[in-house]
Amino acid sequence: MNLLSQLIVDTAYSWVRMGLALFMSILFSWAIGITAARNRTAERIILPVLDVLQSIPILGFFPVVLVIFVRLLPGMAGINLAVIFLIFTSMSWNIAFGVYESVKSIPEYYLDLANLERIGTWRRITTLYIPASWARVAYNSVTSWSVGLFYLVSSEIFTLGSQSDHVDHGIGVDIATFAGNGLWNQYVTAILVLIVAVLLTRLFFLSQFTTWSEKFKLGEESRPIKRDPIYKLYSWFNVTARLRLFAVLAKRTRRIPRLNISPPYRPQNSWDKISRAVKYVIAGVLIIALGLALASAIPQLVGGNLGLKLASAVKDEGIVLEALAFSFVRVWYVYLIAVGISLPLGIMIATSRKLFEIATPLLQVISAIPAPALLPPLAIAFSALSFGGELTAMIVILLGMLWYLLFNIISGVRSIPSEVMEMATLSRLSRWESWKHVYIPAALPAFITGSITAVGGAWNTLIVAEYFNISLSGASGVPLTQVSIGIGKLIDIADLQGNLLLLGLSILTMSTLVVMFNIIVWRRLYNRTTKRYVYNR
Amino acid sequence: MTLTQDVSRNVASGSAGEPQLLEVDHVGLSYVTENRKLEVIDDVSFNANINEFMGILAPSGAGKSSLLRIIAGLQEPTKGEVRIKGKRVVGPAKEVFMIFQNFALLPWKNVQENVELALMPMKELTPDERAQKALKAISDVNLAGFEKAFPGELSGGMKQRVGIARALALEPEILLMDEPFSSLDELTAEHLRGEVYSLLISKDSPIHTVIMVSHNVEEVVELVDRVLVLSNRPSRILADIHIDLPRPRNKKSDEFYRYTDKIYSLLV
Numbered sequence: 001m002n003l004l005s006q007l008i009v010d011t012a013y014s015w016v017r018m019g020l021a022l023f024m025s026i027l028f029s030w031a032i033g034i035t036a037a038r039n040r041t042a043e044r045i046i047l048p049v050l051d052v053l054q055s056i057p058i059l060g061f062f063p064v065v066l067v068i069f070v071r072l073l074p075g076m077a078g079i080n081l082a083v084i085f086l087i088f089t090s091m092s093w094n095i096a097f098g099v100y101e102s103v104k105s106i107p108e109y110y111l112d113l114a115n116l117e118r119i120g121t122w123r124r125i126t127t128l129y130i131p132a133s134w135a136r137v138a139y140n141s142v143t144s145w146s147v148g149l150f151y152l153v154s155s156e157i158f159t160l161g162s163q164s165d166h167v168d169h170g171i172g173v174d175i176a177t178f179a180g181n182g183l184w185n186q187y188v189t190a191i192l193v194l195i196v197a198v199l200l201t202r203l204f205f206l207s208q209f210t211t212w213s214e215k216f217k218l219g220e221e222s223r224p225i226k227r228d229p230i231y232k233l234y235s236w237f238n239v240t241a242r243l244r245l246f247a248v249l250a251k252r253t254r255r256i257p258r259l260n261i262s263p264p265y266r267p268q269n270s271w272d273k274i275s276r277a278v279k280y281v282i283a284g285v286l287i288i289a290l291g292l293a294l295a296s297a298i299p300q301l302v303g304g305n306l307g308l309k310l311a312s313a314v315k316d317e318g319i320v321l322e323a324l325a326f327s328f329v330r331v332w333y334v335y336l337i338a339v340g341i342s343l344p345l346g347i348m349i350a351t352s353r354k355l356f357e358i359a360t361p362l363l364q365v366i367s368a369i370p371a372p373a374l375l376p377p378l379a380i381a382f383s384a385l386s387f388g389g390e391l392t393a394m395i396v397i398l399l400g401m402l403w404y405l406l407f408n409i410i411s412g413v414r415s416i417p418s419e420v421m422e423m424a425t426l427s428r429l430s431r432w433e434s435w436k437h438v439y440i441p442a443a444l445p446a447f448i449t450g451s452i453t454a455v456g457g458a459w460n461t462l463i464v465a466e467y468f469n470i471s472l473s474g475a476s477g478v479p480l481t482q483v484s485i486g487i488g489k490l491i492d493i494a495d496l497q498g499n500l501l502l503l504g505l506s507i508l509t510m511s512t513l514v515v516m517f518n519i520i521v522w523r524r525l526y527n528r529t530t531k532r533y534v535y536n537r
Numbered sequence: 538m539t540l541t542q543d544v545s546r547n548v549a550s551g552s553a554g555e556p557q558l559l560e561v562d563h564v565g566l567s568y569v570t571e572n573r574k575l576e577v578i579d580d581v582s583f584n585a586n587i588n589e590f591m592g593i594l595a596p597s598g599a600g601k602s603s604l605l606r607i608i609a610g611l612q613e614p615t616k617g618e619v620r621i622k623g624k625r626v627v628g629p630a631k632e633v634f635m636i637f638q639n640f641a642l643l644p645w646k647n648v649q650e651n652v653e654l655a656l657m658p659m660k661e662l663t664p665d666e667r668a669q670k671a672l673k674a675i676s677d678v679n680l681a682g683f684e685k686a687f688p689g690e691l692s693g694g695m696k697q698r699v700g701i702a703r704a705l706a707l708e709p710e711i712l713l714m715d716e717p718f719s720s721l722d723e724l725t726a727e728h729l730r731g732e733v734y735s736l737l738i739s740k741d742s743p744i745h746t747v748i749m750v751s752h753n754v755e756e757v758v759e760l761v762d763r764v765l766v767l768s769n770r771p772s773r774i775l776a777d778i779h780i781d782l783p784r785p786r787n788k789k790s791d792e793f794y795r796y797t798d799k800i801y802s803l804l805v
Contacts, residue, residue: 423641424609425629427655427707437654441645532645532687 003186006174008191009393013169014156015197017080018148021087025144026137026371028092031272033099034129053516054093056511060488062086062155063495063503077228079167080088083155090151091144098136103129138213146367147387149198150400150457152372157248171197172373179376180480191373199366219419284516291508292317314377316502320490320509327466327487328513331458334394338401338454343447346409347439356410371400372464379468379481389466389483396465401454412446444533452522459514462488556623558745559585559608559711565616567771577603580616583765583774585711585746590738592761593750594642596804597692600772601750605713609633609750618780619703621711634709636717637689640696642688648675649684666683674706675699679734694725701736704744712737726756734760734784754804758796759786766803773802 036046062082106128113125156172160180167173171194178187187199287399292313375396381386415466416438466488469479482489487510494503566578572589577600595601606612608619610629619626621633631776634655643653652671656662662670675684676699697717704712717733718726735749751757757764758780767777778800782792 033718417639417640417641419639420643421636422606422609422635423637423655425611426609426634427630428658429654430658433657437646437657438643441643444645532689 003189004193007171007190008175010169011171011193011197013167014152015201017170018087018145018152019093021148022141022144022170024039024084024088025092025095026141027138028097029099029135030090030125030130032103032135034098034103034125036096036100037103037129050093050097051518052515053089055096055456055515056512057456058086058089058489059151059158059460060152060507060510062158062463063491064500064507066159067500070308071289074273076168079159083159083167084150085172086153086155087148091148094144094147095137095140098140100386102133102136106132111189112121122363125416126276130529134213135210138206138210142202142210145201145206145394146170150370150372152462153194154372154460157372157468159295176376179380182380183527184377188376191369193367194373195365199364238342280516284512286508288317288511291505312504313501316505317509320487320502320506323485323487324509324513326483326485327462327510330393330483330486331397331455331462334397334458335401335451335455337394337406338398342405342409343440345444347413347435347443349406349411350410350443351439358467363403367407371396373462374399375464376480377470383481389481392481393462393465393483393486397458399462400457400461404454404457405450408446408450408453409443412443415446416442441533445529448522448526448529452518452526456514456518459510462486463491464488467492498534540654540675540794542781547777556620558587558622560623561585561604561608561617561619562620563606563613564614564619565771566600566612566710567615568609578607578614579768579773580598581646581772582617583777585748586763587745588738589763590734590747591749592757592764592765593643593748594754594757594800594804595750595752595767595772596769597752599767599769601641601752601767602715604767604772605715605748608711609635609713630711632710634704634707636697636700636704636712636714638712638720640688640693640700642696644688647687648680648699648702649689652706652711655703655707656658670706671801673701674702675706677700691759692720692725695728697721697729701733705736708743710743712744713749716751717727717749719751719753722794730756730760731785742799754797754800755788755789757791758782758800759788764800766800776800 017457030045032050036043037107065085066079066082070078072078073081110128110132115126119127152170153172153175156167156170157176159166160176171190174190178190179182181522209513254433292310302419319506351353373393378392378395379388382391385391420438424438466486467479469482470493487506491503491506491510494500494506561581564578564581565576567579567723568575581604593601593604603612607614608626610619610626610633613627613699621630645656646654648766649668653667654676655668656670659667664804672684678701680695680698680702683691683695688699691699700717718730721729739743749757749761761780763777763779765774767773767779768775778796780796782796787793
């Protein structure tokens with residue numbers, strides 16, 4: 001069958017991109033992770049940088065990356081490299097932090113042994129640090145693979161709508177092209193091929209990789225319980241490293257657990273809290289101002305009036321802020337919907353053995369589809385509606401968020417110790433009472449982790465969800481779908497028009513907002529919940 | 538001092554007509570794993586007497602915790618049945634509550650809220666009465682002043698006191714204890730053991746029967762009125778021994794040693 005073989009070849013192209021990105025990510029992670037773990041100064045720089053990298057919406061940078069790579073390497077090579085680079089950036093911080101953590105936690109006696117044997121740096125790396133980090137590299141690769149899949153499909157689709165030429169072969173390209181031309185049978189076949197490819201990769205590559213890497217584990221560090229199938233599923237979506245990185249960075253702000261008895265929440269000096277938030281806001285405003293100045297100064301080198309340029313940059317910034325405000329509201333109302341669906345559903349699945357057994361394989365399959373792949377049919381289905389663009393964006397963002405939340409909630413509830421479940425049963429709590437007092441609080445830390453990831457992902461999804469223009473055979477006129485206003489749309493349009501000033505400002509402002517929000521809101525919430533809502537006898 | 542090894546004695550000792558509080562009748566438990574059948578409990582039968590502190594002693598991994606969960610109605614036996622007041626146990630029974638090895642406290646609730654949670658299903662209580670009951674139980678276990686503390690701020694011994702207070706407040710007729718002292722350090726455990734008997738078994742206590750599971754021979758001989766010694770997997774009853782020692786028991790006395798020696802010789 002011609003179509004099938006074409007799809008398989010194209011999936012192979014996509015998978016080669018993924019594989020190269022993963023390979024580069026692992027090499028990069030060893031370099032960065034080992035350096036950070038073994039060098040104090042490097043540690044102080046690398047950890048915060050990784051934290052920023054994991055929270056900025058990197059898809060927003062893709063248009064710029066694409067332009068740069070294509071200029072450096074014209075033609076297919078440049079575009080392909082840009083796609084691989086994007087996937088690489090999405091995969092690597094997670095693995096890098098895994099390496100950092102496992103090298104950091106090598107038991108002291110191994111290092112003593114290495115010192116006694118006078119083992120040099122290079123041999124230390126090859127015989128101790130790398131083997132010691134294999135288990136985490138493999139485990140985090142699983143997560144990175146599903147994160148990367150989102151960027152693969154998004155970036156392949158994105159190249160279709162960009163000024164530059166698009167990638168020739170790729171499953172994402174097939175999906176978007178079929179949908180754009182109304183070839184629905186082919187579209188569905190392509191989605192099915194993608195699902196099968198994802199499942200086969202999980203089964204025959206990622207699972208084997210993790211099993212194989214187990215033998216390199218040092219000491220008796222505890223592992224997630226393997227018997228529970230949700231842990232397998234969860235690991236595709238759980239961003240463990242994010243959680244740990246948060247914990248490490250938060251140590252500075254966290255109070256030391258008290259041993260003596262005192263009122264649980266000692267009212268903190270609220271001025272301290274405010275002033276810290278204010279500090280971050282001021283830093284954010286400064287970054288944007290600096291960006292504005294730079295943006296207007298760089299074209300100045302080429303020619304033109306600096307004052308005029310600055311004025312137009314400030315005007316552009318106004319447009320950016322307005323679009324950002326709309327997208328901000330969009331992300332949050334979709335988040336609320338996602339929570340409304342995933343919280344009850346997750347608890348129901350986690351607490352019912354029957355439902356859990358049915359849901360787990362089902363979720364495996366559904367979650368294999370990256371949300372952007374579903375964009376074209378949605379856009380066409382809703383194109384007659386006046387608010388069709390908004391609806392399409394909503395559903396695509398929602399689908400992107402749902403899995404992160406759902407898997408984290410299920411896993412959170414299932415990590416409740418069996419004794420506590422038995423206590424609740426013997427206390428004969430009603431369904432509502434056990435939800436309110438036991439399940440929801442127990443799911444809270446995992447829920448926050450899932451939320452951080454889900455909202456972070458949503459900012460990326462915006463780039464494809466808010467505006468999508470397939471320029472097939474040069475016929476780029478009316479976009480397939482668009483919202484009335486939003487930062488994702490603004491980025492896409494700035495890219496189409498080649499307006500680098502607007503593009504740069506949009507990305508900078510959006511990233512600043514997201515990073516600030518992470519530091520001011522999420523980290524604080526995360527600290528609070530892990531302090532009280534975690535079982536540690 | 539009498540050593541009773543007649544296993545069948547207590548099974549047959551139900552007073553005519555009136556149903557026993559707790560009857561464990563030929564209970565067996567086995568799992569089928571992918572490659573073989575795993576026998577956990579072979580065949581266990583006994584009755585529990587009113588106002589008796591009972592111990593179930595077995596080597597680690599012998600299925601004694603499973604037996605406790607079968608009695609509580611948390612797990613179904615594959616053979617036989619458990620009856621409470623003559624009624625077959627299917628699912629958690631309202632006469633039963635448990636004290637857990639790892640305390641089973643909710644970290645997001647303070648001491649008083651943890652105790653009150655177990656009282657919540659008693660719809661006949663007003664919130665005020667519920668609080669009163671909880672506070673009384675908390676002060677009974679000597680935790681007065683710690684009502685608003687969270688489990689994370691308490692030592693292991695204090696956490697288990699909260700577990701005991703929760704059971705006291707709930708006033709179950711049958712109280713099960715699953716290795717209640719084994720996750721405490723020895724000094725704390727020793728201290729708590731000294732108090733627990735008088736807390737649970739007294740004339741005005743609504744708790745009729747306490748069954749404690751343990752693998753610690755000294756602990757059992759120190760605390761219980763009667764001990765069932767179980768064999769290793771699959772579990773059978775090796776002996777049913779009454780401990781006739783005056784309280785408080787002197788762990789250095791010859792009689793005490795005689796009991797522990799006897800039990801050790803059964804287990805080896």
